[in-house]
Amino acid sequence: xxxxxxxxxxxxxxxxxxxxxxxxxxxxxxxxxxxxxxxxxxxxxxxxxxxxxxxxxxxxxxxxxxxxxxxxxxxxxxxxxxxxxxxxxxxxxxxxxxxxxxxxxxxxxxxxxxxxxxxxxxxxxxxxxxxxxxxxxxxxxxxxxxxxxxxxxxxxxxxxxxxxxxxxxxxxxxxxxxxxxxxxxxxxxxxxxxxxxxxxxxxxxxxxxxxxxxxxxxxxxxxxxxxxxxxxxxxxxxxxxxxxxxxxxxxxxxxxxxxxxxxxxxxxxxxxxxxxxxxxxxxxxxxxxxxxxxxxxxxxxxxxxxxxxxxxxxxxxxxxxxxxxxxxxxxxxxxxxxxxxxxxxxxxxxxxxxxxxxxxxxxx
Amino acid sequence: xxxxxxxxxxxxxxxxxxxxxxxxxxxxxxxxxxxxxxxxxxxxxxxxxxxxxxxxxxxxxxxxxxxxxxxxxxxxxxxxxxxxxxxxxxxxxxxxxxxxxxxxxxxxxxxxxxxxxxxxxxxxxxxxxxxxxxxxxxxxxxxxxxxxxxxxxxxxxxxxxxxxxxxxxxxxxxxxxxxxxxxxxxxxxxxxxxxxxxxxxxxxxxxxxxxxxxxxxxxxxxxxxxxxxxxxxxxxxxxxxxxxxxxxxxxxxxxxxxxxx
Numbered sequence: 370x371x372x373x374x375x376x377x378x379x380x381x382x383x384x385x386x387x388x389x390x391x392x393x394x395x396x397x398x399x400x401x402x403x404x405x406x407x408x409x410x411x412x413x414x415x416x417x418x419x420x421x422x423x424x425x426x427x428x429x430x431x432x433x434x435x436x437x438x439x440x441x442x443x444x445x446x447x448x449x450x451x452x453x454x455x456x457x458x459x460x461x462x463x464x465x466x467x468x469x470x471x472x473x474x475x476x477x478x479x480x481x482x483x484x485x486x487x488x489x490x491x492x493x494x495x496x497x498x499x500x501x502x503x504x505x506x507x508x509x510x511x512x513x514x515x516x517x518x519x520x521x522x523x524x525x526x527x528x529x530x531x532x533x534x535x536x537x538x539x540x541x542x543x544x545x546x547x548x549x550x551x552x553x554x555x556x557x558x559x560x561x562x563x564x565x566x567x568x569x570x571x572x573x574x575x576x577x578x579x580x581x582x583x584x585x586x587x588x589x590x591x592x593x594x595x596x597x598x599x600x601x602x603x604x605x606x607x608x609x610x611x612x613x614x615x616x617x618x619x620x621x622x623x624x625x626x627x628x629x630x631x632x633x634x635x636x637x638x639x640x641x642x643x644x645x646x647x648x649x650x651x652x653x654x655x656x657x658x659x660x661x662x663x664x665x666x667x668x669x670x671x672x673x674x675x676x677x678x679x680x681x682x683x684x685x686x687x688x689x690x691x692x693x694x695x696x697x698x699x700x701x702x703x704x705x706x707x708x709x710x711x712x713x714x715x716x717x718x719x720x721x722x723x724x725x726x727x728x729x730x731x732x733x
Numbered sequence: 734x735x736x737x738x739x740x741x742x743x744x745x746x747x748x749x750x751x752x753x754x755x756x757x758x759x760x761x762x763x764x765x766x767x768x769x770x771x772x773x774x775x776x777x778x779x780x781x782x783x784x785x786x787x788x789x790x791x792x793x794x795x796x797x798x799x800x801x802x803x804x805x806x807x808x809x810x811x812x813x814x815x816x817x818x819x820x821x822x823x824x825x826x827x828x829x830x831x832x833x834x835x836x837x838x839x840x841x842x843x844x845x846x847x848x849x850x851x852x853x854x855x856x857x858x859x860x861x862x863x864x865x866x867x868x869x870x871x872x873x874x875x876x877x878x879x880x881x882x883x884x885x886x887x888x889x890x891x892x893x894x895x896x897x898x899x900x901x902x903x904x905x906x907x908x909x910x911x912x913x914x915x916x917x918x919x920x921x922x923x924x925x926x927x928x929x930x931x932x933x934x935x936x937x938x939x940x941x942x943x944x945x946x947x948x949x950x951x952x953x954x955x956x957x958x959x960x961x962x963x964x965x966x967x968x969x970x971x972x973x974x975x976x977x978x979x980x981x982x983x984x985x986x987x988x989x990x991x992x993x994x
Contacts, residue, residue, distance in 0.1 A: 411791045439794045439820050494808040522812060575888060575915040580809035583786060590787055591816035707768040707781030708789030 387681050390674050398688040402453060405695045406445045410708050413437070422446065447593045451600065452698040452713070453691035455653040456663050458604050460690025462646035463664030464671075464682050465611045468618040469642045470549045477650035477664035480537040480552070480643065481559030482530045486654035488563045488570075489529020491581045493521040495574040522584065523599055523655045530651030533559050538643065546636010552643065587658035587714025589698050596656045603652025610645025611683060614638060618679035660714045662721025663690050663697075669728055693717070736823070739847030740800040746788050746814070747804040748773060749829060749974040753839055756855060756975040759846040764796045769937075786810050794820055800845060804829065806914075829973040830914060831898045832863060859978045863902050866981055869992070870904030876988045878905040879928040879956070882915055882971070883939045884948070887923070891916040895973040903984035904992075905930070920950045930988055931956035936967020963987050 406418050421441035423429035431438055462477035470479070478484075541547055541555035567585075571578045617638040620628045625635050653660065667690045668682065675681045694713070697720065701713040742764040745751045751770055754763060766779045767788070782796065783789030786809050793801065803814045805828040818824045825845075827838045836856045843852025878900055880890035890896035890907070893914035897907050908926040909916050931954065933942045945951045945962055956962055963984075970980050 409791055410789055411795045436794050436797055440791045443820055444790050444794070520815070522808070572917065575917055576806060576913065577808060579786065580807055580812075583809045584812075588787075591790065591813040593816060593819055595819060702791075708783035708792040709768055709781075710783070710787060710789065 387675055391681070391685065394685055394688040394692070397692050398453070401692050401695050402449055405449045405452075405699050406441060408699055408703050409440070409445055410702060411440050413441070417441075418445075443593060447597075448589045448698060448702075449695055451589055451592055451596060451656060452694045454600060454604060455657055455660065456667075456694025456697075457687035457691035458608065458649040458653050459660065459664040459694070460667035460671075460686035461608065461611055461683055462650045463690075464668040464679065464686045465614075465618065465642050465646040466664075467668055468679055469621060469639050469646075470553060471622065472549065472553065473669070474665075475553070476661075477646060477653075478560075478659070478661070480556040480647050481533045481563060482647055482650050483654055483659040484560040484563035484567070485533020485536075486526040486530040486651065487581075487585050487659065488533070488566050489525040489527070490522050490584050490655075490658075491567050491570045491577070492529070493525035494580045494584065495570050495577040496521075523596065527599065527603070527651055527655035529563075530654050531648070533563055534644070534647045534651065538640065546634075547639040547643070552639075583712070584658050586712035587660040587717075588701070588710065588712045589657055590702070590710050592656060600652050600656050603648050603655075607645045607647075607649030607652070608687075610641055610648070614642045614645070615679045615683055618642065618683075622677070658712070658714060660694065660717055662717045662725070663694055666721045666725050666728075667693060669725070736799065736845060740845045742796065742798045743800045743802065743846070744782060744788075744793055744796060744798045745802040746785050746810070747802070748785075748968070749804070749835075749972045750802045750827070750838070750842070751776060752972075752974040752976070753835075753842055754846070757839070757842060757846060757848050757851050759842070759848055762846055764798050765793070786813070788813050788817065790816055790820060793817060793822070799823060800825065802827065830894050832859070832895070832902070832973075832977065833898075835895070835973045835977065836860070855975075862978050863981065866902050866904075866985055870985060870989065873904045873989055873992055875904055875906040876930055877908050877926070877928045878930045878932060878988070879908050879923065879926065880932045880934065880970075881939065881942070882934055884933075884942055887918050887920065888938075889916045889918040890914070890971070894971070895977055896971055899970065899977060899981045899984060902981040904989055905984065924950060924953060927955050929956060929959075930961040930963065932970075932984075933962065933964045934967045934971060935964050936971070938967060938971075961988075 403419070403422055406422060407415055417437055418441050420429060420432050421437050424431040424438065425442035425446060459477050466475040466477060466479055467473060537555045537559045540558060541552035543551055567581070571581055617633055620631055620633045621638065628635050667686055671682055671685045671689055675685050694717070697716045698713045701711045701716045704711055741762055743754065743762045744765045745754065746767055748770045751763065751766060751773055754760065755775060760775055763776065763779060765782045766776045767783060767785050768781045769784065771777045771781070780792070780796070782792040786807060801817055801822050801824045803810060803824060803826050805826050811826070814824050814826065829835050829838055836859065839852050839856055843849045880896050882888040882890055889909045891909050891911040891913045892907060893912050900907050908928045909918060931945065935942060942964070945957045951957055969976055
């Protein structure tokens with residue numbers, strides 16, 4: 370496959386030309402948040418939804434029906450906000466990783482983070498069964514059993530993702546800091562090994578296979594406001610690191626030697642940006658499982674619109690990724706009947722795959 | 734958990750609980766059902782609220798249930814029920830891996846729906862039938878049995894589920910000794926165990942089991958040569974519920990035709 374070019378000349382887009390595109394993206398994002406609360410398995414009128422949203426924000430008295438407040442304020446709005454944050458973070462991480470590694474195929478999961486998270490979550494899901502079995506003796510006398518591991522899954526996934534990241538960075542380091550090829554190879558090595566560990570956990574715990582498979586497919590079902598602290602704890606530092614390094618991303622596109630001549634400490638900048646992008650990704654995976662294609666497709670689309678300057682790209686990616694994942698999640702929860710859901714990771718892959726293929730074919 | 738009054742709007746996220754509640758005569762207290770439970774007679778008209786593994790929080794909240802019941806065991810399902818608890822719903826999680834546990838659940842459901850008398854009557858009748866079965870097969874040599882949960886990637890019923898208890902009451906002995914409910918088993922171990930009889934489950938886990946004489950290695954099994962192979966319905970055998978005692982009686986009749994009751 371031919372690479373989508375990274376212009377090494379200054380962006381052809383002047384900032385004045387970028388404003389309209391930006392305004393449209395930001396407006397889309399802003400409008401999507403309340404609008405995406407309208408559709409769902411429970412049919413509600415726009416009036417009901419907006420009333421509940423206003424009450425949730427403290428702008429109106431809460432409606433009579435407690436169920437309405439729960440459905441809109443606790444379930445839908447929480448999902449929409451989580452999806453907006455995760456989508457934005459994944460797209461920003463994609464921009465950063467593609468820039469740092471100057472590789473159009475790089476995505477937020479390049480460093481084996483998804484496999485690390487899957488490994489952590491699988492251990493929690495399977496171990497929970499073992500702990501549960503140990504507790505079930507005394508508890509079954511009371512005909513009660515405890516959900517021991519449910520609360521452990523997200524932290525375990527986060528830990529797994531961060532350990533995978535650390536492993537990949539440690540493997541990928543060299544004398545002159547981080548060479549691009551070695552980082553990508555290190556990510557592949559880590560992912561392959563951890564993928565095998567997940568398979569081992571599945572093989573040893575037949576009872577947990579379904580849970581693990583479900584978790585890995587990625588979903589916002591059952592996630593609520595209580596997921597927000599863990600997500601923000603990774604997103605804020607990760608975003609800060611990437612935004613802090615946006616100029617370094619521009620300089621890195623010139624090639625390592627030229628960047629070094631311009632005074633950039635290439636190895637350090639690369640580590641900083643890789644760690645930031647991956648930290649965000651780790652948080653997203655821990656909350657929602659593995660959601661592919663957002664971090665791959667959004668940066669490429671936005672490059673066509675916003676050019677290759679990383680400042681505008683990063684900001685645009687946050688809005689663009691957020692909008693994409695919010696509406697993908699709407700599809701995920703509305704497309705089947707009887708309250709069944711598609712995993713949102715499946716929706717993004719179904720939308721993203723063909724779209725990406727088109728993009729590759731249509732490039733001049 | 735203490736309910737101030739008998740539960741009037743129950744949502745059970747696993748079919749067996751619905752079957753038990755229907756057996757109690759508490760069908761009117763069921764507010765909704767999972768997609769899969771449309772097959773249970775008398776539940777098709779209820780609104781669907783997602784699946785056992787992924788119950789839909791929105792639709793459940795809309796029903797304002799006073800009690801949600803889930804089966805222990807699958808962690809993904811428990812993640813989702815934790816989310817329901819977070820929304821302020823009463824969620825009870827029960828284990829049902831033996832007759833003993835199932836009777837305990839039945840007793841609890843009787844209390845929760847204000848039908849203690851019906852529950853203890855049903856439990857008493859079931860216990861009597863099981864005791865009769867045990868007495869009937871006490872002098873028989875137990876038949877060694879293998880229970881296939883899934884093929885290919887052969888998966889067996891271990892000691893940790895209701896299937897093992899059904900065997901124990903039907904004059905049978907499970908050749909799989911692992912304590913887990915589901916056990917991966919290889920052909921070598923199966924040939925070594927060489928059970929007297931072979932049970933094949935047909936259902937969601939094993940939708941279209943290949944006939945045994947068409948499988949590699951299976952022709953060498955004594956159960957296949959002797960024709961002691963029985964295909965059983967997954968819901969009937971592997972789902973603990975009001976019909977589990979019937980399953981034990983049916984298995985006894987199949988394994989001990991000479992001593993049929």
